Amino acid sequence: MNLRQLRYFITVARLGSLSAAARILNVSQPALGYQLKALEGEMEVVLLHRHSRGVRMTDAGRVLFESGMKALEAFSEAERSLAPFGRSAGRRLLLGVAPTPGRALLPDLLPLAAGVGLQIVARQGMSDELSQGLLQGDLDAVLCYNVPGLAQVDIKPLYKEDLYLVGEPSVFDGAEEPVPFDRLATLPLVLDGKVRSIRRLIDEVAATRKTRLDLIEVEPANVKREIIMHHGRCTIVPYGLFLDEIREGRVAARRIVEPALERVVILGVRQDIAAKAASMLQALMQPIVARILDGGALRWSALDGATDKEHS
Template sequence: MDLRQLRSFLQIAESGSLSKASDRLRLAQPALSRQIRLLEAEVGLALFTRHGRGMQLTEAGRALLERVTGPLRQIERSVEEVRALASEVRGQVALGLMPTTSHVLSGRLARRVAAELPGVSLRIVEGYAGHLVEWLQRGQLDVSLLYGPGDGLHLRCETLLHDTLALIGPAGALDGTPVGVDTLAALPMVLPSRPHGLRLLIETAASRAGAPLAVRFEADSFRVIKDLVAAGLGHSVLPPSSIAAEEAARQFSMAPLTPPIRRQILLVRPPDRADTRATGAVVALLKAEVAAMLAAGDWAGASPA
């Protein structure tokens, strides 16, 4: 099995078409078909079913795709990294961000990468914590932010900051007066589904206060959660930084919670591979940007680790 066969396999799997993969790889279709036949012979199973509309993965093909995507990407990036040792920092970096942190951080970080690391291509991937952990473990992400604690994670973790959550309601529903966590049981709530980190954090705090939550709507989309709250369909618990602009425009109202619900935000990397130069450079910029935002008060409700 060689890398050319795996690259060909990935391109056909992604495009669903032998002709499209041929164009992308600039490789004649007969040669591409031969590589796939050799790969199937080595695996001992058919990887695609051929039909008039293109190529469709078999069950074995889907299993292989899941297992080789991350490792192949790491091999290709390692080669790029070695080639770039004598020049400026170059390469691709995949950064995972939770929706609420992405809302605050992604634009500012991207501008710094563009200005200070012109040879680096940054891919920002949004997802809830459970998905981000899975993508890190598969090698599809190089670094990510996650909710803490990180004790049970088999990943390299360091605390980046602490964030304080607040009760969010429709415009005019809250006047800024602190609200007890024990009163959340009386409110219709809009929250992400289990097992996402934000949901678990809120439910744990409510359980400690003896306030089982009445979750009216579940939404695994930060935008949808905000839309439902703005429409008056319930309340949510979010970091103040994630709705700062909307609150200023009076689209939402907000109130502190007592006792406070705080979340630890971790910087997390896979345990089994060292950072590339590009990943290390992006991590350094991310830390510098977070520190600058905290010092300037631009991350509402957050405090240094």
């Protein structure tokens, strides 16, 4: 087994797709398949089962995946340790991420990027702050909600997110599913300050519909979460922000309709960064988003006309 074979196997196993891995690794699919077959032949064990929608790991494959990830991280750490001695920083990318997209995408994105030699340094922030950092040159790319006025930035829309009403289950007694926007006037809310993008969207719709909301403003996320979990107020957020609590039954979620509150998540990349790093980042992101869309757990929606759903 060599390092290239291990990287190929880890990438295919994580994505569950030979074609997606081939695009990211910049090799042909037949060449990738040949290397995987060679690896299985050398180890005398089947690592991947092929099926109509892609591949899945065997028990042996899962063992290699776990140990192989540690080996690749050790190799990457060895490379990073030589940076002060002249290693080029051309493949290092500063990525700003909004909390909800970051939580969903970074756990898969970071090890995949490391496996193909792209070092991503992630910084979290709100979408407005991240867009300013991008325009000022403090960030190379952002993964956030669409913000107008991003000049000199290549923008790739990734998916849509509906906003949900989230709160203790008792708050929703008798509340329909989904919840019409005007119904929010009868529920106690805790929301971000007026400068935040979700709050601006809510205020715009409320003003248009002449809906008066019962709300308090809280900026610190930990304080807002405490109020939602234990003090009888609801909030309006993407479904994924409270995914664990929803699954455990500690909070309930209702989609807001009439009108639906939607936001588009984008990947924005400064036009002056290295073209290879930018194209690698986009290629890495597409299959991760497609897999989450197919899974449905985060309630994301594909964009109209989206075609990036290949899995074979």
